[in-house]
Amino acid sequence: ETAVFQTPNYHVTQVGNEVSFNCKQTLGHDTMYWYKQDSKKLLKIMFSYNNKQLIVNETVPRRFSPQSSDKAHLNLRIKSVEPEDSAVYLCASSYGGSSGNTLYFGEGSRLIVV
Amino acid sequence: QQKVQQSPESLSVPEGGMASLNCTSSDRNFQYFWWYRQHSGEGPKALMSIFSDGDKKEGRFTAHLNKASLHVSLHIRDSQPSDSALYFCAAADSNYQLIWGSGTKLIIKP
Numbered sequence: 501e502t503a504v505f506q507t508p509n510y511h512v513t514q515v516g517n518e519v520s521f522n523c524k525q526t527l528g529h530d531t532m533y534w535y536k537q538d539s540k541k542l543l544k545i546m547f548s549y550n551n552k553q554l555i556v557n558e559t560v561p562r563r564f565s566p567q568s569s570d571k572a573h574l575n576l577r578i579k580s581v582e583p584e585d586s587a588v589y590l591c592a593s594s595y596g597g598s599s600g601n602t603l604y605f606g607e608g609s610r611l612i613v614v
Numbered sequence: 615q616q617k618v619q620q621s622p623e624s625l626s627v628p629e630g631g632m633a634s635l636n637c638t639s640s641d642r643n644f645q646y647f648w649w650y651r652q653h654s655g656e657g658p659k660a661l662m663s664i665f666s667d668g669d670k671k672e673g674r675f676t677a678h679l680n681k682a683s684l685h686v687s688l689h690i691r692d693s694q695p696s697d698s699a700l701y702f703c704a705a706a707d708s709n710y711q712l713i714w715g716s717g718t719k720l721i722i723k724p
Contacts, residue, residue, distance in 0.1 A: 542714075545712070602663065604660075606657050607657050608657050
């Protein structure tokens with residue numbers, strides 16, 4: 501049963517546009533994440549965030565930024581998309597504030613940049 | 615070099631057969647291991663975790679961990695078509711930095 505909800509499921513946009521993906525979890529978890537899954541299906545963490553701390557993967561371009569209104573929501577904003585941003589973006593949550601706990605993923609948001 | 619390596623990249627097993635997936639880490643700091651499964655069009659879902667040497671069984675799934683050889687495996691008995699998916703191994707060190715393998719694509723042939 502899905503408890504991490506992502507919107508939109510699919511988005512096509514042009515190079516240079518701004519894009520936002522929304523994520524909400526109903527599990528009561530205190531930590532949320534954004535992952536990028538590329539065409540080879542590799543999973544790369546982009547951000548992890550709890551009420552106290554934002555951890556950014558240093559390889560993430562600065563045009564990406566997380567936005568959180570409360571611990572149940574973590575959105576992803578891409579200021580000016582590039583072709584290499586085409587991927588599936590996966591939101592996840594966990595309890596306990598560390599990657600040592602089981603992650604619960606949403607179904608993903610597929611981005612296609614043309 | 616990738617710290618968590620999975621093999622094989624792809625595996626085809628007849629329905630009802632045994633599927634065996636492997637994962638080797640190159641970092642002795644890894645202490646916690648997970649297996650996740652991802653069906654097409656969905657996000658990964660945790661199958662099971664294993665933190666101690668030996669076997670852990672959950673239904674048709676058995677994970678085996680050998681910390682000395684830095685090897686963890688997943689065995690699926692009586693494989694079903696619904697087991698066809700991408701399987702990820704993930705490992706965490708004591709700082710809980712989660713490192714993912716590149717996945718094994720499992721195909722169960724009816």
